Amino acid sequence: MRVALAVNRSDRYQSGFGGPEDEYEEFDSPETAAAIANTIESFGHTVDVLEADSTFPEILARGKYDFVFNIAEGLRGRCRESQVPAVAEMLGVAYSGSDAITLGVTLDKELAKRVASGRVPMANGRLFKNPRKIDLTGLSFPILVKPNAEGSSKGIRNTSRITDPEGAKERIAALIDAYNGPVLAEEFLPGLECTVGVVGNEMPRVIGAMEIAPRNVPLEEFVYSLETKRDYLNQVDYHIPPRVSPETLKQIYKVAIEAYKALECRDFARVDVRLDAMGKPRFIECNPLPGLSPVKGDLVILAKATGMTYRELIGEILDVSFARQGLLMQQRAELKCAS
Numbered sequence: 001m002r003v004a005l006a007v008n009r010s011d012r013y014q015s016g017f018g019g020p021e022d023e024y025e026e027f028d029s030p031e032t033a034a035a036i037a038n039t040i041e042s043f044g045h046t047v048d049v050l051e052a053d054s055t056f057p058e059i060l061a062r063g064k065y066d067f068v069f070n071i072a073e074g075l076r077g078r079c080r081e082s083q084v085p086a087v088a089e090m091l092g093v094a095y096s097g098s099d100a101i102t103l104g105v106t107l108d109k110e111l112a113k114r115v116a117s118g119r120v121p122m123a124n125g126r127l128f129k130n131p132r133k134i135d136l137t138g139l140s141f142p143i144l145v146k147p148n149a150e151g152s153s154k155g156i157r158n159t160s161r162i163t164d165p166e167g168a169k170e171r172i173a174a175l176i177d178a179y180n181g182p183v184l185a186e187e188f189l190p191g192l193e194c195t196v197g198v199v200g201n202e203m204p205r206v207i208g209a210m211e212i213a214p215r216n217v218p219l220e221e222f223v224y225s226l227e228t229k230r231d232y233l234n235q236v237d238y239h240i241p242p243r244v245s246p247e248t249l250k251q252i253y254k255v256a257i258e259a260y261k262a263l264e265c266r267d268f269a270r271v272d273v274r275l276d277a278m279g280k281p282r283f284i285e286c287n288p289l290p291g292l293s294p295v296k297g298d299l300v301i302l303a304k305a306t307g308m309t310y311r312e313l314i315g316e317i318l319d320v321s322f323a324r325q326g327l328l329m330q331q332r333a334e335l336k337c338a339s
Contacts, residue, residue, distance in 0.1 A: 001045045001327070004065040004093075006052045006072040006084045007033045020178050022226055026073040026152040032293045033071075039314045040069060057087045067327065068095035069318075071292060078149045078181070079104045081289060096321040098266045098288040106263055106286050108149050109184050113283075119262040120255045120283040123276070125186035131173035136165050140187050144223065145171050148182040151287065153226040155179055161188055161223050189282055190220035191275025194242045196256035197290075197299045199268045199316055201324050204260050206253045207316075210302035211242035232296065240305035244275075252281045259283050267321045270299045 010027040037047040045067075050059055052072030060068070068088045074080025082100035089100070098106075106112045110127045127148060128134050136143075142163045147155040155175055162168040168185065175183045197207040214222040214236055228235040241249060256271040263286050270290035273281045291297035294310050303313045322328045 001066045002064065003040055003045045003047045004060055004063060004068045005033065005037050005040065005047055005049045006056065006060075006068050006070045006088075006095075007036075007049060008052050008073050008075070009033055012051060012053075020155070022152075022154045025154050025226065026150075028071060028073075028291070029293065032291075032297075035294045035310070036069065036071065036292055036314065039311050040318070042311060043315060043318065052084050056084070057091070060087060060093060061091055065093055067322075068093055070095050070097050071289060073151065073289065078108055081107050081151075094321075094325045094327060096267055096317060098264070098269070102264050102266070102288055106265075106288055107151065109146070109285050110148050110182070112263060112286060116259050116262040116283060116286075119258045121280065122283045123186040123189055125184055127182050127184055128172050128176065129182045131176045134169045134172050136168060136185070139185060141165070141168075142188040143168055143185050144188045145175060145183055145185045147175055147179040148184045150179060151289075152291070153224065153229055156223065156225050158223055158225045158227050160225060161221060189274040189276050189284075191277065191279060192219065192242060192244065193222070193224055193272070193274040193284075194252060195298050195302065196252060196271045196273060197268070197302050198256055198260045198265070198271060200320055201266055204257060204265075206256060207308065207313075208302040208306040209241050209249065209252055209256070210298065210305070211239040211244075213237045213239055213243075238301060238305070240302050248275070248279065248281065255281045255283050259286050263288075266324065268299075268317050 008027045009030050010024055011030055013024045033049050037049050040047050050056055070084045072084045074083040081103040085095060085100040088095040105115055113122055142161050144161055146160060162171055172183045192211055194209050194211045196209045198204050199207050212224055252273050255273050259271050260269055265288045269286055269288040271286045272284040274284050276282050290299040292300060294300055
């Protein structure tokens, strides 16, 4: 099968004047792109790595590709993660992962909470768009503030947990300015944080869950921040499965699966969950384009700890995506011809 790997590679971009330092934090390294391409090729496919920029629609249109493996974050705007799926659908090319609507909704954290509300418990929060109109009435401190439509912990720092209204107003206003968009403030959840890998469609299943345990700060103050992720080997320990009771783990899985279904994710995703002060799991957010770095991708790390190799993880994503789109028979026919 002829496969296009749609990606935004971090070495192709430089932060613009005045942009935040983490502007392209979401983008994948060339090494990650190569690892995914090589793994897909190991299943007998031909892979071209396509940069998901303004050249992508034309190259995809004339490339006669059978399938797009999408890990592209997109370039601009709240709907940037929807760009590759929208182009693929317009051109009639099958692709992996969630569609443009789900990717647009999940990148907008407050909108994702609205869609999933009623299906999963979550922290109380409020969205702020105007730096001069910040009313925190009704929110219990401490709170966590973060850009509403960013991924990879962009704008989430060790100082994002805020204990006083004046500090919160200052931080919210600064984030609105820096990221040129709304900011979400949520009541801080002081319990254990974990991330859950989910794969599948009609009957999605959890492939594993990973607790992110801080080494250097108390759990009730811990923020899984950009600084922490960049220095994860020294800042956190990963526990797979999380160190909770079987009943709590069951509840964590339920929250992840219900959020996955409510947001209509496809093929695979990673769902972040944190326990509240009473030890009850609450939905944080869903990432239908989780990082697939073979070294530091959270989904990859938790999958490996449950006995799944990198090749098996990529292979399962391909299998469920092919099955959803009726491409398994085509793949088997090509493999038979090749043999």
